[in-house]
Amino acid sequence: MTSKPEGDKKAGRARAGRLKETMKPETRVTMHQIAREAGVSLGTVSHVINGTATVREPLRERVLKAVKMLGYEPNELSRGLRLNRTSIIGMIIPDITNPFFPGVVRGVEDVAYKHQFRLVLCNTDNDPAKEATYLSQLKSFLPAGILIIPSQDSTVTTIASGPPIVCIDRRPDNWKGDMVSVANREGAYKATQHLIEMGHRKIGVIAGPSHLTSAVDRLRGLRQALDHAKLSIAPEYVQEARFDRMSGYTAALRLLQLLPRPTVIFAMSDPTAMGTLLAIRELQLRCPQDVSVMSFDGLEQTELTEPALTAVYQPGYQLGYTAAGLLVERMEGLKAPAKEIVLETELRIRGSVANLNSRRHGTGR
């Protein structure tokens, strides 16, 4: 209550001189200036700003007013230096240009924003060297956590001392930490089953890079489905390709030249499926009348191709969202043993797979 007039000598001294100097426009406002302006100590300003201790109302208000008046914004560097960690989340992905990843990133970003974290994005192009560079440089910023879609042969390892790390989509060799992925094997299994039900027996496959666990799992799902149906697949009907369009295109050309020609091509990603479509057109074939196509990813854009692609849908946004959520838990101190979260996939039947059962002589050959 005692609204003591500022006979307080310190406050008086503080206020006496500096009024004009605070007008300096070139430099950022610091807590010092706030303290001086409000006539309190540095510690008090910090406590007001962070709520780390109770500060009585009159002081609190003076500080807040000064903050507003001088337009103070905390310096995240000093803060990070002191706290030994910043509000940065590092995210390392192969290539934002691959249409599957923006959704993942967006999922992460939404969680990050909600929790007041900033996202630092790095594209590795699947190059382990670039990944390692990014990883160590990221750590120089003392990030609160790291999310990574590992490159092939990733060397990422979990270190007790460092920030928490969550792996997304692919499991690096020897990775024992947290991991969020989609049910690649099951997805491919269901899709293959569907193909078999539709009467397809000669199945061509454009597999993904064999060093990616996601690609390997998809292939395994396909093989299991074939096994269960007592079907087999000749080696030359499985072509490996990168997850991009050109690579899919050339792989598809190879497959389409085989005799007997496959009745369906299962491309293990949307870009490769799009490349397959291109190859089919180029050879003057029709999809799905001459060759069917099954894809994996199921992004929006494959709804408008001709024909719309039947695909295993994997929830990209959800993937990022979930992984970021787990990371946040870790950053908040969750001590549970490593988690492995697997998201479900969903078969989306559209128009690119022909039903060979209902047609006696459909294939134009």
Added chain:
Amino acid sequence: MTSKPEGDKKAGRARAGRLKETMKPETRVTMHQIAREAGVSLGTVSHVINGTATVREPLRERVLKAVKMLGYEPNELSRGLRLNRTSIIGMIIPDITNPFFPGVVRGVEDVAYKHQFRLVLCNTDNDPAKEATYLSQLKSFLPAGILIIPSQDSTVTTIASGPPIVCIDRRPDNWKGDMVSVANREGAYKATQHLIEMGHRKIGVIAGPSHLTSAVDRLRGLRQALDHAKLSIAPEYVQEARFDRMSGYTAALRLLQLLPRPTVIFAMSDPTAMGTLLAIRELQLRCPQDVSVMSFDGLEQTELTEPALTAVYQPGYQLGYTAAGLLVERMEGLKAPAKEIVLETELRIRGSVANLNSRRHGTGR
């Protein structure tokens, strides 16, 4: 445990590893430790690392050896605190999920990586409040520079004291700083000219949000082309929509219900054009026989729609690459007056625009 032939080697490596670990325990290595290890002063270590002064060979070597041995990595926070700027480039975009932006981001990232900068990515969803939040939080990290694709009503302004800022793609009100964009007006002009040449007179337009300069410029280009051809366009044939698919879809439905029905719809972005295609299908119309479509963006994915979309191509990657290049120049101290760089667009003719001149009344085929 089954002992393998290589058992001994592995054990040896493991031991070595453990030894190393004991040498660098929980905390990061600091320059202090390097100095002690090498038997020199702190300043000398700094000079060796940054090359800020000549250090005689024997000392230099001792320092380098210590750095390597202890695995020292500079702390970017202390460094940034001291230097008053970090190696961060902040990038603010509307939404990474819009397929036009990944290319831009990638262009930026490639330049950033080359120059040893890190990229902090922020999605504003075109919300000026979110943009402002991001902007001020970004500045708390003392970034070396900022790239921004401004939201509608962006409040971004250039401040002498702050880091250099380059605007991309859209010009905010009152923006007097650097700017890199594409020739929206010219692109739309050429495209409209093409439509006119192909015999189209009833042109429906799905314009972009009227607060985006890029959208406004495109509309202006279209109007100019019509003017020059002494054609006019009724107001109801111009529908405004956001740059996303659903918005394009509903706008297209409105346009297709007009009488007389437009012979072509000029959608001012790929997503809206895709929505238009959807609407056309939904109404059981055919493209391009019944309605033609012209798009703006010309991303790869629109090559595989049915029909492939004729579009004004804008070089997204190049946009990001150029802007980042300019930003780097500024960060290196370039003092020239504000630059405005405009990249060329290119009309990519594919299959979605019918030639009305050569057909008397085309239906079948």
Added chain:
DNA sequence: CAAGTGAAATGAAAGCTTTTATATTTTCTG
């Protein structure tokens, strides 16, 4: 009313680097 108490405010240290002014060593000149 003095002492005691818990709460509120303070001052200084710490965190890691760069830089400047100073100290020291080396090299060169006469």
Added chain:
DNA sequence: CAGAAAATATAAAAGCTTTCATTTCACTTG
């Protein structure tokens, strides 16, 4: 070879925040 000049190395300060050990304050209680 003395002494000056040049080259190198050093210690200390600065940059901004958080935190911890203290001090000060405002009351309560005996």
